[in-house]
Amino acid sequence: MTKVRHWLLLSAVAASVSQALADEQIEKTCTPPPATTSGASAKPLSQEAIQTSAKKTTMEGRDAALLEGDVQLRQGDRTLSADKALLDRARGQIQAEGKVVFDDGKLRLTSDHLEASTADESAQLQEVEYRILGTNARGKANKLDVSKESGLSLSGGNFTTCPAEDPVWALEANEINVNPDDGWGEAWGAKFKFYDVPVFYFPYLTFPVTGERKSGLLYPTFGTSDKRGVEYAQPIYWNISPNLDLTFTPRYMSDRGTQLNTEFRYLFGGDDQGELNLEYLGNDSKFTGEDKRRYLFNWKHNGRLDDNWRYQADYTALSDDAYFVDMDSHLGSATDTQITRSGAIAYLSDSWNFTAEVKDFEVLGDYPEPYRALPRLTMSREDRDFFGGLDFAFYSEMTAFDNQDPSRPTAERLHLEPTLSFPLTSPAGSLTTELKLYQTFYQQHDPSNQLEDSVSRSLPQLRIYGQLNFERELLFDGRHYRQTLEPQFQYLYLPKVNQSDIGLYDTTLLREDYHALFRNRRYSGLDRITDANQVTLGVTSRLYDQKNQERLRFSIGEVFYLQDAEVGLDSTTGVVTRSTSALAGELDFRIDEHWGVSGTLLYDTDESVTRRGNFTLDYRVSDNKLVQFTHRYVRDITDDQNIDQAGISAAWELNHQWQLFASHYEDLNLHRAAETFAGFEYEACCFAVRLTARRRLNPILSDGPEFSGQSIYDNSINLEFIFKGLGGGNSSGDKLLSKGLFSYREPYNLSY
Template structure:
């Protein structure tokens, strides 16, 4: 064995030297492989270094940095920075020409072009004195700008109370974007004796204020709160004013109370010059096991009715606890003081119907069992000039046992006990207890290329009446069996159109149902109605919905559907379908003796088509065609064009022979397009840019009556920091009467709204309507305004 000093010749035998060289080569190759592995692409990992807010312990330990052209001072006493002075600590940046910092008092004094950035909110002015840690101090003659909503203003003085609260005196506030020039005046501005900004609650509170619009004071506001972001806030909301020929002038001043993140309330007192004072309230709540809304309205001593008036509604859903299984309930309660409430207080939207439901439903389910209990009571508002037939009050218990794929079979057994009660003088048929049972079993045979499903049903019902029916008995029963066979095939092929790869399907379907005739003409009708004739109902066993009448059937339904699907995404681009029934025997069971039964032979043909040419164009239609008369019995044709945000055009044609024929058109469209101004790219929830007009409306015209049924016409204007909406509406309530309304609203973006809002009317009448300022958009971060 030999020692090898550095630089000495190798004295080892040749074989040992060879083994050593091989080992060294292996080590070098392993090291090279490891180095190559270490040079694999880097992966980003989550880090808290740019978190929106720092923890209290991090803030306490964070250092304070001072920069500038020259720094002088004494250690742990004071520091003076001259020229381009800057102080930095987490969340706060102070810049000035001169900055003095006194460490024992944590006091900073800044003069000359002072700028302070606190979590993105900026104040600028000539002089600042501030206790940095507590964030307490004063700012002389500041100008300010807030990050979340872009609002800005100026004041004679600002007082920082703490890190989240600031009071400004002799202040202005606006969200209008500042434009170049010394003579610029915002289109709207709030001028107040003082405004308190609370960034923790995202709310501003102004006192002794006037709202100026186009440099004209339009609204005195002795005290008002307004949002600094899209977050909910408590405070008085802007008043609404309405005019009517019955109630007179109406003035409402709502107050919103943000109780908690999951609870809020709104109280709205209203003065009606012809009636008196009414107070409306709404309470919303969202709890772990239940949620709902309560609304109420109370008017003491109505001048026109000489009585107290009130209305109340409750909607709540919830669960009943895990110990009870999957148990849930739903409440829908509505009550009013008198029969005239629905017409006198039409603004209470939930209570304008003449039949008010009071409905309580509970359900329980476990292991294929479902039990449902229901109690339904109606308040029917009658009129001396218009008497309506009241609905039946219902008490119901329903039990269902079902099982899917039980050795290949799907089956269910259902039992129901119901009590029907109403005013017999108006319903003209007895009250009753009804018990029915429905058993059904099917055996689906399903494969990729198609399916076959035979099915058996047995429906039986037993009645007990409170008086004799036409047969002279106070009881009755009925049992009806049904057999059906549903089958279909699916064929596919590759195709294309205009260079786009597609898959086309061809789906023939055959449905047969046999229900023998059972005489049910003597049975009253409590909850049964005829099904609409469409592509869903044409493949069902019963022509009626409900359990008092089961239609006799011996018919076959033939259907054929073809679809065009995007080969890459599976998106349906087009659908075309046709279906027709052939009845082997005349139908004999009808809902009433006066109803005409369906006759043997071919039914009307259903034709349907839906085409999505692109994401901008959509087309959908259904036609019911009678081959005997070579005429269509019913038709609905609709089209939609949405080329870009805030541009939508809807058109529909609806026809029912001998009943109605209507054309319905609705739209939202930038009027600036008419003179070639397409606007800027759409900002989500922010419109197409300022200085733009939008036409909105809906026209529903009856061709068979040659008159307009519903009319809604309006114009919206987006000025950037404020919006204006004017909407005129007219609704035909009968052949000889109609109601008209005009709604005007000014929305000062990021602050408040004044007038009567037409937004709900626009959303309900124009499909795919978009509000020019949708709340809840993207939130700014303090890093959005980082210095």
């Protein structure tokens, strides 16, 4: 049944698009005629002189004239052409007949009869066609009134942005008012027609003539998936005030029920902004958990009190661990294993910086519960050229660690970190000598009594870092380049201090890559500071073209351990007993204007194996014409398990109307697809249709009842219609590809 449902939707869309191709003339331009109002004159229009020309002019009294044959009238920015016109200067009235064309720089009206008043700047026309200049908005009306104050008022009219004589879509109404100045229109007794077939009826409707948003219905989305069945979501937008708005979206899911989603956004004083999101499904008929109510609440806020004080908050609550997996919410990912709740206030200045932060976590699935920081206080200061060429820096932190598991230890930690450094810099290179002290105090509360209650740890650090800069001119393939050679070295020393009596509260092993070779820490957090007596050697070479744009960057380096590093997370993790680290390298190569290669490598020279590698090949013509191939490998990620994945992403604009996009990621270890994402977009002058299909692995985060009965894959299809001139817009190829689980990564390393 699911496959039949998917194919019915695909067939309907294909038929619709095929009809669109037959009706829409590709050669027709989507560029609207420009608005021509200059606004140069400061005089009221009633005071502007009327210039006339015609083949025949007959005076009718002192202040009236009958103009016949190729009549042309101009008053300020207004022009009027007709076969015949009666001009009454005394009463400020104009009557025109025949092929009447009126243009005031914002509107162009075509009719057989016009009556206008120059005194109140108004006009009335019968059986009229209108065009709003500067946009593709156009339409017809039995009667049209236009004035400076109220804009257009149509009786028995329609509105569309389609250029064809028989528009793809049109809004027909008993009455339509359009104000070109504020970019909005409203309609009473409106019928929305698609290919002349009534689709919706609206007793009252507002719509944007430009891209602005106003209270009313936004465009619905349609879809179908294995997890939720047939879906229909109808956003309703409420523009409460210039600084407040709300979007309410009922979302029907045939297999689960109707979900109510609300997004409220606010902006106060230009400095405080945030949003509240609530998603609620009262009774999920497909959910296998105990409580059938499904909900998500999220609040984000950022603000500042003045130039120095900042504050932020981010809070999320979920009904259950499987919410993101089942609901496909834009507020999270199906692969998320935890949600973060935080609040912070900060003071920033040229001298001292201070932050106070609380951070909590909610774990999704069977994963270890991280420690909460309730609170973390930090204070720092940095003084350049503090004394005799010395730089001084100071960092301090006080944190209280808590955990919901009563069997695990908790602690309070105070850390002080003064640093003195002596930098020497010149165009030829730099040399920095740095002395640092790590002074940390712990007060621990261990229910198992395996950790010391009070611990004081002092660790001095010596770090010497230097870099040299060499460059030369290079001639290759008849082209001039500038090549640099930038050797780097670092000596790092920290004595060994036994830290096994300190719990692990916020510390883990950091990822290794080329830049990590020159770090002075191997662990995140402060609970473990490894001993070190090591030398790091590395070199980077860059290639610049004649435009001084970087075309190539290559780096390679390695750490040489002068003695073992014995401070680990446990007896083995993080402990170093070898003479050298893995060889780390990076490459970014912009081959030409379109082709690029990038990659990273971590190669274990002792065991002759690759520990980690990433490779990317890019072909990019524009945002809408791109292809990317990627490969990722990580050895022994957990329990001798390797990550070995390859993927390809592509988006290609066939012409101004058709665009295709697709991505596929394969797990080479398990010989199965991790995710497949594909779609197309057809864009005409006045509407667009976008169809996307996705097949991805279902994350199983735990053995709990909420994940029981999960299939291996989730298949889904989504359909979007966008009617231009009623809001909405299109996306570039790289943005469309970002909808996937792995998503397209835009090359950012080199410019061309």
